[in-house]
Amino acid sequence: MRPSILAVGLATALTVPAAAVEASSAAEIAELKSMLEQMRTQYERRIQDLEDRLAQAERRSARAPAPATPAATDPAISQPMRAPSVGASAPAATAPRLPDFRGTLSSGTAFNPQISVILNGNYYNDGIDGSGAALVGQALQPSGGLAHDHDHDHAQDADHGHSHGGLNNGFNFSEAELSFSATVDPYFDAAAHLAVMDEGDVHLEEAWLQTRALPHGLRVKAGKFLSDFGYANKQHPHAWDFVDQNLAYLNLLGEHGLQDMGVQLTWLPELPVYTLLGVEALQGDQERFGATLSDEDQERLGLDATEDGPRLWTLFAKVAPDLGLDHALQFGVSYARNTQHQEVHAHTHAGEDEVHENALAGEADLWGVDLVYKYDGSGPHGQGDFKFQTEYLRSIKDLDIQSSPHPEIIGSRRTFTTDGVYAQALYGFAPRWTAGVRYDVVGLTNAVSGDAQLDYGSSDRWSLNLTWNLSEFSQLRAQYARNDILVAENERERFDAFYLQFLMSLGSHGAHAF
Numbered sequence: 001m002r003p004s005i006l007a008v009g010l011a012t013a014l015t016v017p018a019a020a021v022e023a024s025s026a027a028e029i030a031e032l033k034s035m036l037e038q039m040r041t042q043y044e045r046r047i048q049d050l051e052d053r054l055a056q057a058e059r060r061s062a063r064a065p066a067p068a069t070p071a072a073t074d075p076a077i078s079q080p081m082r083a084p085s086v087g088a089s090a091p092a093a094t095a096p097r098l099p100d101f102r103g104t105l106s107s108g109t110a111f112n113p114q115i116s117v118i119l120n121g122n123y124y125n126d127g128i129d130g131s132g133a134a135l136v137g138q139a140l141q142p143s144g145g146l147a148h149d150h151d152h153d154h155a156q157d158a159d160h161g162h163s164h165g166g167l168n169n170g171f172n173f174s175e176a177e178l179s180f181s182a183t184v185d186p187y188f189d190a191a192a193h194l195a196v197m198d199e200g201d202v203h204l205e206e207a208w209l210q211t212r213a214l215p216h217g218l219r220v221k222a223g224k225f226l227s228d229f230g231y232a233n234k235q236h237p238h239a240w241d242f243v244d245q246n247l248a249y250l251n252l253l254g255e256h257g258l259q260d261m262g263v264q265l266t267w268l269p270e271l272p273v274y275t276l277l278g279v280e281a282l283q284g285d286q287e288r289f290g291a292t293l294s295d296e297d298q299e300r301l302g303l304d305a306t307e308d309g310p311r312l313w314t315l316f317a318k319v320a321p322d323l324g325l326d327h328a329l330q331f332g333v334s335y336a337r338n339t340q341h342q343e344v345h346a347h348t349h350a351g352e353d354e355v356h357e358n359a360l361a362g363e364a365d366l367w368g369v370d371l372v373y374k375y376d377g378s379g380p381h382g383q384g385d386f387k388f389q390t391e392y393l394r395s396i397k398d399l400d401i402q403s404s405p406h407p408e409i410i411g412s413r414r415t416f417t418t419d420g421v422y423a424q425a426l427y428g429f430a431p432r433w434t435a436g437v438r439y440d441v442v443g444l445t446n447a448v449s450g451d452a453q454l455d456y457g458s459s460d461r462w463s464l465n466l467t468w469n470l471s472e473f474s475q476l477r478a479q480y481a482r483n484d485i486l487v488a489e490n491e492r493e494r495f496d497a498f499y500l501q502f503l504m505s506l507g508s509h510g511a512h513a514f
């Protein structure tokens with residue numbers, strides 16, 4: 001019996017400490033996990049505070065008297081702090097600038113650009129066999145007939161399907177955007193953005209150079225670029241807060257917005273309130289606003305040949321008062337004028353098959369007002385952040401009928417007025433999760449005046465989306481839209497549309513502008 005008693009005693013002595021050690025280890029692991037999570041939260045907040053302090057220091061530096069150094073007159077550096085974009089994992093408070101290497105330029109920094117590839121794909125479905133994505137960009141307007149840019153870019157885009165909104169029911173690959181950007185030397189920044197489509201076509205979105213060291217807050221930009229007209233115009237599709245573009249831009253400016261070749265001059269005066277003033281002289285080859293017909297159609301219809309550029313001029317002003325670290329507000333006004341616009345209105349008479357074409361030509365004006373407000377909720381990964389954005393566009397085309405099968409109307413004047421507005425809001429309701437709502441309408445004013453009087457109705461849409469920002473480099477989005485589109489007089493198309501989108505960023509990509 002004694003050996004058995006001894007064995008039991010030894011077993012008890014060994015198992016009790018083991019159980020105690022196991023319980024102690026579990027408690028220690030839980031405590032370490034808790035400490036690690038607290039440290040992570042504290043460091044994220046400290047990093048955010050440091051970034052806010054840096055932005056505030058940059059703003060104060062920009063308002064101070066300019067020292068005798070090129071950096072003091074760089075408008076991009078002197079842009080005030082911006083509240084973070086909703087859902088971003090780090091504050092998007094950085095100004096629209098490239099890294100400042102003017103004091104440390106070398107062959108390694110001057111000739112090695114930032115390179116990134118952004119993948120943009122989706123699944124799409126609507127209730128009208130996939131034709132809804134095209135209809136939202138073809139809402140009925142009194143102007144907007146068969147007007148096509150004579151330049152090969154847009155003609156080829158139509159043939160080869162280069163369209164950010166050209167979706168079919170099912171899976172779609174919108175584009176892969178290749179971006180290259182660099183500080184060339186102490187005097188210039190440069191960037192190029194190319195869109196590669198699933199058919200293999202490559203479209204040059206932007207390719208520009210920009211000065212860095214002009215005095216008195218001046219800056220010159222030249223090349224092919226997205227105009228600073230309005231707010232949403234200069235954003236690439238991957239920077240949109242919704243899968244698709246708003247109705248006002250789609251129908252008044254086209255898929256690409258105001259995107260052209262030319263030169264831009266901006267001035268950032270030394271004022272207590274951030275104020276940016278700009279003017280652009282652009283070639284004028286546009287998809288909708290200021291489009292001209294092909295050489296063959298101009299000759300066939302007896303219209304003037306396309307004038308030499310620049311034909312498109314823009315003016316813009318942006319003001320951003322200082323509301324503190326957690327709030328940011330920007331207000332903008334814009335004006336554009338295209339000195340040559342041509343289009344064709346085709347129609348048939350009752351009981352006839354023959355198509356009659358009226359060719360019109362003249363000038364086009366565009367007005368815009370935009371307002372953007374951002375709030376930094378200071379939560380982790382965008383939680384509590386809020387963003388509100390709205391724009392109003394008004395297009396006025398003064399055209400004369402220069403060719404028609406009805407001689408009695410040749411020379412008569414038509415003024416086509418169409419406007420549009422959108423308003424959208426986004427809220428970061430949880431870390432890395434954002435909910436958004438948008439209402440957009442085109443045709444609040446949708447009329448013809450002058451020697452003829454006509455009035456059409458409007459088209460509108462409600463959109464809801466949910467975005468999961470997994471990291472700074474990947475994003476998933478679900479979106480639903482209820483569309484009510486005017487497609488002909490007294491004829492509407494009402495349909496639902498559903499999107500699932502993915503955005504993936506490979507490589508180094510600079511921060512987006514405010």
